[in-house]
Amino acid sequence: MPKVKETPSKAPKASAHPVSPLAPARFAALPPLAGVRLATGEAGVKYKDRTDVLLAVLAPGTQVAGVFTRSRTASAPVDWCRVQLKHGSARALVVNSGNANAFTGQAGVAGARAVAEAAAATVGCKASEIFMASTGVIGEPLPAEKITRILGRVAEEASASGWRASAEAIMTTDTYPKLATASAMIDGTKVTINGIAKGSGMIAPDMATMLAFVFTDAALPAAVLQECLAAGTGPSFNSITVDSDTSTSDTLLLFATGKGARHAAITKGSDKKLTEFRRKLDGVLLELALAVVKDGEGAQKLIRIDVSGAETNDAAKRIALSIANSPLVKTAIAGNDANWGRVVMAVGKAGEAADRDKLKISFGGHVVAEKGQRAAKYDEMIATKAVSGREVEIAVELGIGKGMARVWTCDLTHGYIDINGSYRS
Amino acid sequence: MPKVKETPSKAPKASAHPVSPLAPARFAALPPLAGVRLATGEAGVKYKDRTDVLLAVLAPGTQVAGVFTRSRTASAPVDWCRVQLKHGSARALVVNSGNANAFTGQAGVAGARAVAEAAAATVGCKASEIFMASTGVIGEPLPAEKITRILGRVAEEASASGWRASAEAIMTTDTYPKLATASAMIDGTKVTINGIAKGSGMIAPDMATMLAFVFTDAALPAAVLQECLAAGTGPSFNSITVDSDTSTSDTLLLFATGKGARHAAITKGSDKKLTEFRRKLDGVLLELALAVVKDGEGAQKLIRIDVSGAETNDAAKRIALSIANSPLVKTAIAGNDANWGRVVMAVGKAGEAADRDKLKISFGGHVVAEKGQRAAKYDEMIATKAVSGREVEIAVELGIGKGMARVWTCDLTHGYIDINGSYRS
Numbered sequence: 001m002p003k004v005k006e007t008p009s010k011a012p013k014a015s016a017h018p019v020s021p022l023a024p025a026r027f028a029a030l031p032p033l034a035g036v037r038l039a040t041g042e043a044g045v046k047y048k049d050r051t052d053v054l055l056a057v058l059a060p061g062t063q064v065a066g067v068f069t070r071s072r073t074a075s076a077p078v079d080w081c082r083v084q085l086k087h088g089s090a091r092a093l094v095v096n097s098g099n100a101n102a103f104t105g106q107a108g109v110a111g112a113r114a115v116a117e118a119a120a121a122t123v124g125c126k127a128s129e130i131f132m133a134s135t136g137v138i139g140e141p142l143p144a145e146k147i148t149r150i151l152g153r154v155a156e157e158a159s160a161s162g163w164r165a166s167a168e169a170i171m172t173t174d175t176y177p178k179l180a181t182a183s184a185m186i187d188g189t190k191v192t193i194n195g196i197a198k199g200s201g202m203i204a205p206d207m208a209t210m211l212a213f214v215f216t217d218a219a220l221p222a223a224v225l226q227e228c229l230a231a232g233t234g235p236s237f238n239s240i241t242v243d244s245d246t247s248t249s250d251t252l253l254l255f256a257t258g259k260g261a262r263h264a265a266i267t268k269g270s271d272k273k274l275t276e277f278r279r280k281l282d283g284v285l286l287e288l289a290l291a292v293v294k295d296g297e298g299a300q301k302l303i304r305i306d307v308s309g310a311e312t313n314d315a316a317k318r319i320a321l322s323i324a325n326s327p328l329v330k331t332a333i334a335g336n337d338a339n340w341g342r343v344v345m346a347v348g349k350a351g352e353a354a355d356r357d358k359l360k361i362s363f364g365g366h367v368v369a370e371k372g373q374r375a376a377k378y379d380e381m382i383a384t385k386a387v388s389g390r391e392v393e394i395a396v397e398l399g400i401g402k403g404m405a406r407v408w409t410c411d412l413t414h415g416y417i418d419i420n421g422s423y424r425s
Numbered sequence: 426m427p428k429v430k431e432t433p434s435k436a437p438k439a440s441a442h443p444v445s446p447l448a449p450a451r452f453a454a455l456p457p458l459a460g461v462r463l464a465t466g467e468a469g470v471k472y473k474d475r476t477d478v479l480l481a482v483l484a485p486g487t488q489v490a491g492v493f494t495r496s497r498t499a500s501a502p503v504d505w506c507r508v509q510l511k512h513g514s515a516r517a518l519v520v521n522s523g524n525a526n527a528f529t530g531q532a533g534v535a536g537a538r539a540v541a542e543a544a545a546a547t548v549g550c551k552a553s554e555i556f557m558a559s560t561g562v563i564g565e566p567l568p569a570e571k572i573t574r575i576l577g578r579v580a581e582e583a584s585a586s587g588w589r590a591s592a593e594a595i596m597t598t599d600t601y602p603k604l605a606t607a608s609a610m611i612d613g614t615k616v617t618i619n620g621i622a623k624g625s626g627m628i629a630p631d632m633a634t635m636l637a638f639v640f641t642d643a644a645l646p647a648a649v650l651q652e653c654l655a656a657g658t659g660p661s662f663n664s665i666t667v668d669s670d671t672s673t674s675d676t677l678l679l680f681a682t683g684k685g686a687r688h689a690a691i692t693k694g695s696d697k698k699l700t701e702f703r704r705k706l707d708g709v710l711l712e713l714a715l716a717v718v719k720d721g722e723g724a725q726k727l728i729r730i731d732v733s734g735a736e737t738n739d740a741a742k743r744i745a746l747s748i749a750n751s752p753l754v755k756t757a758i759a760g761n762d763a764n765w766g767r768v769v770m771a772v773g774k775a776g777e778a779a780d781r782d783k784l785k786i787s788f789g790g791h792v793v794a795e796k797g798q799r800a801a802k803y804d805e806m807i808a809t810k811a812v813s814g815r816e817v818e819i820a821v822e823l824g825i826g827k828g829m830a831r832v833w834t835c836d837l838t839h840g841y842i843d844i845n846g847s848y849r850s
Contacts, residue, residue: 073773073781103769103781105798138766139799327752327837328845335846341563344528348498356498356528373530374564412752417839420753421760 017419022294022302022390022410023176028287030181030194032160034217035059035257039162040169041154043146046098046136051169053147056093056213057123057158059257064090064131065225067233069250075102076112076142077132078251084128088222090255091125093213094132094151095170097198101134101142111144118148122155133211133251135198136172167196170211173419174200178291184280187273189263191218195284199292212237212252212288217260218277227269228278229254236285239317239407240293254281293408298415302408303333306395310403315352317405322350323394330412333392338383340368347396358399363387365395447719447727447815447835448601453712455606455619457585459642460484460682464587465594466579468571471523471561476594478572481518481638482548482583484682489515489556490650492658494675500527501537501567502557503676509553513647515680516550518638519557519576520595522623526559526567536569543573547580558636558676560623561597592621595636598844599625603716609705612698614688616643620709624717637662637677637713642685643702652694653703654679661710662717664742664832679706718833723840727833728758731820735828740777742830747775748819755837758817763808765793772821783824788812790820 036058040051066085068078084090094115101108116130123130134142167177178197183190199210220228229252237252266274294302305323310316323329323346332339340361347354357372364386367375386392392411461483465476491510493503509515519540526533541555548555559567592602603622608615624635645653654677662677691699719727730748735741748754748771757764765786772779782797789811792800811817817836 069773070776071770071773072775072777072779073769073784100766103766103784103794103798105782105796107798138769139794140766141799327841331842331845334842337846341525341528341565344498344563345496348494348496350497351495352497354497357530359498359528369528369564371530373528373532374566412842414839414842416752417756417759417837417842420756421762 017173017175017415019175020295020299022299024291027164027177028179028181030163030179031192033192033194033215033257035062035259036215036255037158037160038166039154039158040165041150043096043150045096045143045146051165052097053150053154054093054095054166054169055119055151055154055158056166056215057155058091058093058255059259060091062090062255062257063088063220063222063225064253064255065222065229066131066251066253067229068252071250073103075100075134076104076108077101077134079109080112080116081131081133081251081253084131087128089129090131091129092119092123092131093253093255094119094130094147095211095213096134096147097170097172098136099134099140099142100136100138102138104139104141107141111142114144115147118151122151131253135170135211163194163196167198170196170198172198172200173297174198174295176295178288178295180284180287180291182280182284184277186218186266186277187264189261191216191260191263191277193281193284195288197288197292200295200297210237210250210292214252214254214281214284216254216256216281217258218256219258219260219263220256220266224266224269224274225254225256228274228281231269232278232282232285235406236282236289239405240289240409290408293410296410297419298413298417299410300413300415301333301390301392301411303330303392303394303410304406304408306393306404306406307398308396308404309398309400310405311353311401312403313405314403316403317407319347319350319352319354319396319398320405320407322346323396324407324409327412330409333387334411334413336384336388338363338368338380338387340383343394343396344369353400354398355400360397360399362395364393444600445720445724447724449716452589452602453604453606455588455604456617458617458619458640458682460487460684461640461680462583462585463591464579464583465590466575468521468575470521470568470571476590477522478575478579479518479520479591479594480544480576480579480583481591481640482580483516483518483680484684485516487515487680487682488513488645488647488650489678489680490647490654491556491676491678492654496675498528500525500559501529501533502526502559504534505537505541506556506558506676506678509556512553514554515556516554517544517548517556518678518680519544519555519572520636520638521559521572522595522597523561524559524565524567525561525563527563529564529566532566536567539569540572543576547576556678560595560636588619588621592623595621595623597623597625598722599623599720601720603713603720605709605712605716607705607709609702611643611691611702612689614686616641616685616688616702618706618709620713622713622717625720625722635662635675635717637710639677639679639706639709641679641681641706642683643681644683644685644688645681645691649691649694649699650679650681653699653706656694657703657707657710660831661707661714664714664830715833718835721835722844723838723842724835725838725840726758726815726817726836728755728817728819728835729831729833731818731829731831732823733821733829734823734825735830736778736826737828738830739828741828742832744772744775744777744779744821744823745830745832747771748821749832749834752837755834758812759836759838761809761813763788763793763805763812765808768819768821769794778825779823780825785822785824787820789818
């Protein structure tokens with residue numbers, strides 16, 4: 001992978017909180033991607049002395065797919081993207097941090113339109129080809145003019161590098177930028193997939209629970225992109241939770257510029273030539289999703305929960321999320337307490353078929369409970385060790401069917417209270 | 426109300442945590458109730474130097490009703506009570522704290538039976554007339570013999586007083602005992618209703634989310650009691666949440682000894698002669714439920730949430746609970762932050778019909794958001810004051826129907842993390 005010189009960034013000052021201990025030792029270095037030029041700027045939407053606007057200029061012909069929050073109080077940018085997605089083509093992406101432009105009424109709608117029109121004038125395209133996302137406080141009017149007045153200047157600096165600076169510009173309570181990259185072969189031709197994401201709190205698996213933008217230089221029509229993205233979201237962004245709270249702004253967009261090396265035309269997501277691309281795309285989505293949950297507000301541990309033997313896959317997922325969202329499970333893990341009784345509780349409350357006497361629970365592979373009671377070979381020291389590291393694995397076998405699911409969450413610590421008792425002010 | 430001499434109690438040492446600032450200035454003094462004799466003892470199930478067993482001896486002919494957890498991993502005592510409830514008569518109630526006898530397999534079932542048989546031998550009745558509840562750690566085998574061996578001695582001390590000592594003996598992480606009393610007229614005859622409860626964490630509204638035992642000297646058949654209890658549970662115990670976690674042990678029992686002054690025979694819950702009794706019973710249930718949520722683990726504030734204008738009452742309740750269970754709403758209130766954007770978020774994620782532009786949100790009567798944006802007369806100082814006291818009122822008007830609901834929760838503080846990162850060990 002080529003080394004890329006990165007623009008120095010002012011963004012990390014945004015977080016007043018210590019960097020998550022689960023942050024990667026080094027960030028992925030994303031290579032240039034044909035058809036994408038990036039730039040960031042300081043609009044001062046809310047934060048001072050840091051970047052808070054990202055502009056990604058996309059080559060003519062770029063196709064786009066997206067999934068969004070299921071919130072009934074979605075933000076103005078989400079509404080905007082949903083409408084524009086119907087024609088499937090994109091020429092630029094504008095993202096700001098510091099203000100979510102959610103629950104901002106007609107002024108918010110006008111603000112989104114103003115940003116689109118300014119970006120369209122800058123890039124030279126129709127406003128309908130501008131995609132956008134906003135993240136930050138809900139309910140504050142968006143000072144759109146702070147963004148529109150700098151877009152022209154920002155666009156002048158757009159370049160093929162700047163992925164890390166882009167990931168930093170969209171951070172809010174994030175303590176580190178989130179980046180992932182992969183390459184894949186489509187019918188013998190190498191294509192690149194680059195992705196960035198932001199997210200730390202208000203993370204729950206109800207569609208793309210944060211902002212994430214993935215780009216490829218492959219030539220794929222919007223319908224195919226949408227098929228790939230929808231399938232890849234389930235086991236990645238829809239399988240993570242920090243606090244069970246669903247954002248008003250969740251946006252996951254996938255852009256295909258078609259400016260990489262020429263490859264065979266693809267017209268269906270099920271085309272076998274796309275198999276490797278889809279696998280690599282899924283990997284990028286999962287890597288970004290895990291980066292979000294590892295940066296969960298106050299997180300000290302990554303918790304993986306595997307549920308098997310449920311009635312259906314959906315039932316398994318509901319049980320897994322019941323465990324992942326249980327404050328009592330999450331605080332126990334935070335306290336290095338192998339309190340598997342709380343896992344029993346969380347299975348019990350999920351509302352799905354479960355048989356107490358068939359349930360089997362393991363921590364880090366050590367069986368702690370089975371046959372309706374504590375396992376005969378239960379060892380408190382082994383169980384405690386299994387929940388004391390940075391990564392904790394909880395497995396639940398229900399023994400009544402073939403349904404399976406895997407989800408990730410983080411522990412619930414004092415850090416979460418600190419961050420969220422004072423975020424807005 | 427007669428003053429009652431209370432047995433000195435050793436129980437309050439149970440909680441290592443400071444008493445909730447929401448605890449009542451003084452506890453209700455419960456009068457003797459004909460047909461109920463109470464005693465507590467120190468079995469040493471888990472705690473040392475405090476009472477942990479309650480025995481309530483009930484007069485022959487006592488009728489009983491109950492509602493229980495909906496957990497799929499319910500405790501052995503819950504299973505036991507469900508079976509015995511079918512015949513509707515009770516002669517004693519045995520409750521222990523320190524161990525929930527949940528997920529304890531066949532040994533747990535045998536332990537519950539052993540307790541019932543010992544109590545039956547002591548009281549002189551059938552084992553099927555013994556009701557019971559256990560609360561504490563899940564998954565630890567219940568040392569039933571510690572309870573059975575002291576029951577005879579405990580029974581000898583049973584007396585008409587001792588309500589406060591009883592409420593204390595069943596505490597776990599509770600920081601204060603929970604008691605309520607009322608009197609009501611049934612067709613010109615005065616009857617008494619006494620209730621005690623315990624609960625602090627693992628509180629979610631999925632049936633009687635803790636232990637609560639209510640007694641009356643009225644003469645009411647089990648079917649009538651069940652009708653009254655089921656109706657009274659919805660707006661009380663089923664309308665509170667601390668942490669969205671449903672216990673394996675939730676038990677609410679209502680006993681009617683029929684040993685008070687004679688009153689007209691009642692054969693239907695809908696009998697007009699029962700109107701005042703039902704209203705007073707509802708009041709006792711609500712008072713106990715609020716005592717539980719005010720003692721929510723780490724609680725510093727009581728939060729009341731009123732939702733109106735929803736499609737249906739059920740929809741209103743789901744929206745109210747979505748707000749009440751949102752960690753982001755609860756941490757904001759903890760931090761005196763009038764962050765109404767998080768209320769918007771919680772409405773949005775509830776999955777119920779909502780129209781952003783019709784939504785109206787008030788804090789303590791001050792309208793903070795309406796018509797899809799911040800209210801024109803929004804005043805940050807007033808809003809902040811409204812969330813800074815011990816009691817916070819959030820009102821949400823959806824403007825699309827006539828559905829209404831009221832629920833209560835508490836804030837989410839460092840205290841919750843402290844208590845639950847170390848409860849088991």
